[in-house]
Each structure stands twice: as structure tokens, then as C-alpha cells.
Amino acid sequence: MTPHPNGPDGAHGHGHGHTHGHGHGGDPAGAEPDWEALAEHLEREAELGVPFLEEAAAWLHDLTGSREVTRVLDLGSGPGVSTTALAHAFPGAETVAVDSAPGLLERARARAAREGLASRITTRSAELPDDVPDLGTAELIWTSNVVHHLGDQRAALGTFAEALRPGGVLAVRERGLPTRYLPRDIGLGRPGLQARLDAAEEDWFTAMRAELPGHTRTVEDWPALLVAAGLTPTGSRTFLTDHQAPLDPVARAHVRGRLERFRTGLADTLDADDLATLDTLLDDTSPEGVLRRPDVFFLTATTVHTAVRT
Known part of the structure; x- marks a missing residue:
């Protein structure tokens, strides 16, 4: 499984044996992303959300209160x-990274080593x-943007719940609000580009889910x-990720990557005007491109739902 981004930009979340990210460059409608190919994008997006995490x-x-936590599964x-x-x-727990993409698990091991958590x-x-x-x-x-990549979401949650020890907590990160990174009117094409991309x-x-097995x-x-x-249920909370303009180079590169996947994955859906606008935004030599314009930001809200096994 791989938590990934959703939509054609690979931005909805992560996934299943293999999973999260929606519609990315060149994928036909309903196709699951190549998580290994999206590894850098997934890691960069997750790093932008470190304060939320x-x-x-x-x-x-x-x-979890006074309950001792000795083992954590990150599905x-x-x-x-x-x-x-x-x-x-949870310093007293063994934390297990679970995924189906070998390259992503290797990145998880490398990150654990860098942060002194390899043991x-x-x-x-x-x-x-x-x-x-x-x-x-x-x-x-913990499972992040994974369940929506599984054909029978209800059954999947039942399976996850069965892996909880008595008193254990299941935390499900799903949806929230769409990511925003440009003003409504950017001075190019018709205002409201991001709403149309949404x-x-x-x-x-919807097409992706309809083609999932089961x-x-x-x-x-x-x-x-x-x-x-x-x-x-033990409560739901929504967390804000807010990187204000002007973005640093890493965040800008991430926004550019999102737009590039939208440009490729939605080419048959968007009209000529919006495609032309995306082309300008992706022009690294243009002052109106996302790598150079001063009004690019990164704002999203993420919701986590929790419940306990009594």
C-alpha cells in the first residue's frame, strides 16, 4: 500500500497493495498510479505535511491516554x-511501515535511519x-488515503479493525478539503482554474474507484x-497545512509537479483555454510560471477519523 496524493495529480492519498495518488500523468481514467515512479512526489508532499503529521x-x-502502546501499524x-x-x-512502540512498493519501503528505512529510529x-x-x-x-x-483505493471500503475497514488489540485505536485519514496553490484569478485564461481542476x-x-476489484x-x-x-468513534479532527506565498523552491517544485500531472492526465477533459493556461504555468522561463510568480502558496485541510475497539 502506498499512501499517495490524489487525483490525476496523484493527490488523493495513498494506497493499497498498491495505491494513493489520483490520476497522474498519462494514466487512463480509472488506472492506478505507478507508486514507485511517484516516490519522489509522495515523499515531498508528505514532507510538506510534517507539521500536520x-x-x-x-x-x-x-x-490513547494511559493505554500502553507497544506496536503501531502504518498501513x-x-x-x-x-x-x-x-x-x-510513541517512543515505547515498535512502529511498522506497511506497503507493497519495495522502493517506498526502502525510502522508509532510509528515513528511519536518518532520524535515529532504525531500531x-x-x-x-x-x-x-x-x-x-x-x-x-x-x-x-494509522492509514492515510488508502481506504479509497480499495474496492470494498466497508470490508477493508472491518479487516483493519480486526487487527486492533482490545482498547486499540484505528485512525483513518480520508479526504478533507482540496489543495489550493493559486488565487482564483491568476491573470491567465478564465478565473477559477482550480475549481475546474477539482x-x-x-x-x-469516480472512474478510478469504479474499476477497482470488488x-x-x-x-x-x-x-x-x-x-x-x-x-x-472517538472523534474526528481536521488539520491545516499552510505554506504561504512566496513558496520556497522545494514547495514550488512540488506544485509544478502537481500541475504537470494534471496537464497530462486531464488533457482529454479540460478545454483548450485551460490547457493553454496550464502550459503557461508550466513554462519555467515565464514570469507567469509557477516557479517564478510570487503568488503561489500551498494550503490544504486534512481530516482524520478515529475509533476504538472496546
């Missing part, structure tokens, strides 16, 4: 940015949700789905 991990630590860990945040928050972080190759029973149990399970991405997302349409009421999995 640290805040969420601290919240989960408070949520769909991708390059391990979330894994290390969890390991820092407490392990990696496991697994397809989600089928291999979850082989992973053993844990007091805390609409095209939602259509891509696809079952589900009302995405996450607290209710956690109840259906036999758990008791």
Missing part, C-alpha cells in the same frame, strides 16, 4: 514520513487489505463506517 500523532498519543506507509512521526510520538521502525511488504491478518495486531493503526479530478476519482459503492460517512466495522 506531528500534530495528528500527538493527538493520537493523547487519545500504506509510502516513503515513511508518517511512520517516523508516529515513532517519535524501532520495521518494514513489511503487504497487499492491503488481504495481507493484514498476517501482520499481527497493534494498539494503534471537478475533473472528482470525475477521474468495487462497492459506499456512502463515505467515515464515523458510520467505523461503527459498521465494530468500533466506537
Whole structure:
């Protein structure tokens, strides 16, 4: 599994045995991204969200209260940015990065070593949700933008819940608000480009889900789905990631990568005017391109839903 970004930009989340990112460059509608190829993008996006991950991990630590946490599973860990945040928050636990992409697990191991966590972080190759029973149990399970890449979301959550020890907490990161990085009117083409990209991405997302093995349409009421999995909801929280303009070069490069995947993955969906606007934004020599214009920012809101096994 790989948590990844969603939509054609690879931005919705991460995934399953293999997973998260929606519609990326050149993929036909409904196709799953090549997570190994998106490794750098996934890691860079996760790093932009480190403050959110640290805040969420601290919240989960408070949520577990006096309960001893000795094992944490990060299902769909991708390059391990979330894994290390969890390991820092739960110093007494073995934290396991679980993914199906070998290259992403290697990045997770390298990150753990850089942060002095190699002795407490392990990696496991697994397809989600089928291999979850082989992973053993844990007091805390974190999964980020993975469930929406699984055909039967309700059944997948049930499988994840079964891996919880009594009193254990399942934390599910799913959706939130679309990422914003440009003003509504950027002085190019028709105003409202990002809203149209959002609409095209939602259509891509629907097509992607419809083609997943075992696809079952589900009302995405996450607290209710956690109840259906036999758990008791313990609250949902939304976290803000806010990198204000002018962006640093790394964040700018990430925004450019998102736009490039939109330009490729949605070429058959967007009109000529919007495609021309994207071409200008992707022109690295133009003062109106995202690498040079002063008004580029990165703003998103991410929601985490939690529930306990009583």
C-alpha cells in the first residue's frame, strides 16, 4: 500500500497493495498510479505535511491516554514520513511501515535511519487489505488515503479493525478539503482554474474507484463506517497545512509537479483555454510560471477519523 496524493495529480492519498495518488500523468481514467515512479512526489508532499503529521500523532498519543502502546501499524506507509512521526510520538512502540512498493519501503528505512529510529521502525511488504491478518495486531493503526483505493471500503475497514488489540485505536485519514496553490484569478485564461481542476479530478476519482476489484459503492460517512466495522468513534479532527506565498523552491517544485500531472492526465477533459493556461504555468522561463510568480502558496485541510475497539 502506498499512501499517495490524489487525483490525476496523484493527490488523493495513498494506497493499497498498491495505491494513493489520483490520476497522474498519462494514466487512463480509472488506472492506478505507478507508486514507485511517484516516490519522489509522495515523499515531498508528505514532507510538506510534517507539521500536520506531528500534530495528528500527538493527538493520537493523547487519545490513547494511559493505554500502553507497544506496536503501531502504518498501513500504506509510502516513503515513511508518517511512520517516523508516529515513532517519535510513541517512543515505547515498535512502529511498522506497511506497503507493497519495495522502493517506498526502502525510502522508509532510509528515513528511519536518518532520524535515529532504525531500531524501532520495521518494514513489511503487504497487499492491503488481504495481507493484514498476517501482520499481527497493534494498539494503534494509522492509514492515510488508502481506504479509497480499495474496492470494498466497508470490508477493508472491518479487516483493519480486526487487527486492533482490545482498547486499540484505528485512525483513518480520508479526504478533507482540496489543495489550493493559486488565487482564483491568476491573470491567465478564465478565473477559477482550480475549481475546474477539482471537478475533473472528482470525475477521474469516480472512474478510478469504479474499476477497482470488488468495487462497492459506499456512502463515505467515515464515523458510520467505523461503527459498521465494530468500533466506537472517538472523534474526528481536521488539520491545516499552510505554506504561504512566496513558496520556497522545494514547495514550488512540488506544485509544478502537481500541475504537470494534471496537464497530462486531464488533457482529454479540460478545454483548450485551460490547457493553454496550464502550459503557461508550466513554462519555467515565464514570469507567469509557477516557479517564478510570487503568488503561489500551498494550503490544504486534512481530516482524520478515529475509533476504538472496546
